[in-house]
Amino acid sequence: MTEESSRVQSGQAPANPAAGEGGQAFTREQVEALFINAAREGDADLLARFLDAGMSPNLQVEKGYTPLILASYNGHKDAVRVLLSRGADANLQDEKGATALAGIAFKGxxxxxxxxxxxxxxxxxxxxxxxxxxxxxxxxxxxxxxxxxxxxxxxxxxxxxxxxxxxxxxxxxxxxxxxxxxxxxxxxxx
The missing domain is CATH 1.25.40.20 (Ankyrin repeat-containing domain)
Structure with missing residues (x-):
């Protein structure tokens, strides 16, 4: 058993955070999708790990959504705290001009x-x-x-x-x- 496979089997992350099981590298688009999904799902710990690895808290993806817009719209307070503490811009707008605050006003x-x-x-x-x-x-x-x-x-x-x-x-x-x-x-x- 290789060092890499023993880490994967024991639940530890692979040595290269951009590598999946078997050492296959994720594409930039796949990494961004995982990061955005962590925001959408409110996984504050995973968001922090992505940010530690260099992801921008102000990444804009499809429809102009940012991690902050998605985390706040879905009511994930811990994820919002992480993003704001790491420099997320609360005033970024999606492609329809909505900010995170507009989404919160809609949701209440x-x-x-x-x-x-x-x-x-x-x-x-x-x-x-x-x-x-x-x-x-x-x-x-x-x-x-x-x-x-x-x-x-x-x-x-x-x-x-x-x-x-x-x-x-x-x-x-x-x-x-x-x-x-x-x-x-x-x-x-x-």
């Missing part, structure tokens, strides 16, 4: 919203059709996240490609409580 994870904002996520980056994270939070009834975004200085009056702002969207959704909060944020009386 208040803890991740705070983590991204604390890491420097800009609160008002619009996507390709002009929708901001606040607009997504309002549209999908994510009131807690909308309030966090308001506290972070989100601009209630920005308009999307249809000419609508967060006030319009809250009114359209029939969300009277959030509409009042939005009006307070811009100094409009009820």
């Amino acid at each position: 994870d208040a803890v991740l919203a705070r983590m991204l904002l604390d890491a420097g996520a800009e609160v008002d980056i619009p996507n390709a059709v002009g929708r901001t994270p606040l607009m997504f939070a309002v549209m999908f009834g994510r009131d807690d996240v909308a309030r966090i975004l308001l506290q972070a200085g989100a601009n209630v009056l920005l308009r999307d490609g249809e000419g609508l702002n967060a006030l319009d969207l809250a009114q359209r959704q029939g969300n009277a409580t959030l509409l009042q909060d939005l009006k307070k944020a811009v100094g409009v009386s009820a």
